[in-house]
Amino acid sequence: MQYPKWDYKEYPKTLAEDDVWGQVRRTVNGKAVSEEQIQLIVHAIVDGLALNSSDALVDIACGNGALSNRLLPYCGKLYGTDASEYLIDIAKKKFSVPERAVYEVGDVANYVRIESQPERFSKALCYGSFSYFSRDDAFVMLEELHKRFVNISRVFIGNLPDRDRAPPFYPVGKNYLNELDICESQIGIWRSENEFREIAIAAGWYIETRRMPPQFYGAHFRYDVILHRSPKF
Numbered sequence: 001m002q003y004p005k006w007d008y009k010e011y012p013k014t015l016a017e018d019d020v021w022g023q024v025r026r027t028v029n030g031k032a033v034s035e036e037q038i039q040l041i042v043h044a045i046v047d048g049l050a051l052n053s054s055d056a057l058v059d060i061a062c063g064n065g066a067l068s069n070r071l072l073p074y075c076g077k078l079y080g081t082d083a084s085e086y087l088i089d090i091a092k093k094k095f096s097v098p099e100r101a102v103y104e105v106g107d108v109a110n111y112v113r114i115e116s117q118p119e120r121f122s123k124a125l126c127y128g129s130f131s132y133f134s135r136d137d138a139f140v141m142l143e144e145l146h147k148r149f150v151n152i153s154r155v156f157i158g159n160l161p162d163r164d165r166a167p168p169f170y171p172v173g174k175n176y177l178n179e180l181d182i183c184e185s186q187i188g189i190w191r192s193e194n195e196f197r198e199i200a201i202a203a204g205w206y207i208e209t210r211r212m213p214p215q216f217y218g219a220h221f222r223y224d225v226i227l228h229r230s231p232k233f
Contacts, residue, residue, distance in 0.1 A: 061129035065091030131188025
């Protein structure tokens with residue numbers, strides 16, 4: 001089956017400019033999730049990264065910056081990058097803060113290779129986007145973050161679809177197995193915790209996995225990972 005590159009770059013243009021959660025598909029049944037759900041996400045990231053005012057955070061595949069902006073009160077500086085020029089334009093317009101929050105266009109695999117000052121960052125985030133990267137780009141991101149971004153102590157990769165929990169997600173009788181390996185599909189590549197662990201270790205990281213509380217809208221089939229440089233975390 002062929003999958004279109006689901007409209008990540010074009011779909012947001014069909015929505016109102018102030019529909020910042022709809023633009024990045026932070027939705028349930030087509031409607032933006034509640035403020036309570038956003039707060040659950042923010043809390044998970046702040047806690048998982050142990051963010052503090054001295055941190056310089058890089059948000060990879062940041063979309064329109066709506067989530068990045070919620071993290072700004074918890075860190076010193078923030079840099080967001082995304083492949084969509086349209087979403088970055090919105091981020092610049094709505095969420096840029098001089099000398100504190102900067103947003104620029106950048107493809108993930110290219111960005112991690114060419115960032116001119118990778119040592120300036122202390123923490124990294126990739127929320128809700130990792131499953132849409134090709135397998136090659138996903139590994140490049142993990143490996144280059146470990147190799148070049150030497151001062152990053154933690155990486156939070158959030159909202160990953162769990163392959164082990166895929167069956168209940170699909171209708172009975174649907175042949176979905178091939179879809180789980182397609183980064184261009186609606187949910188992207190599904191990986192089990194063990195599969196992600198193997199990838200992270202191969203890239204040089206120690207890995208911690210976490211689950212969101214049951215009231216989180218994706219708790220039944222998604223998980224988060226935190227990557228560490230040290231085994232003592």
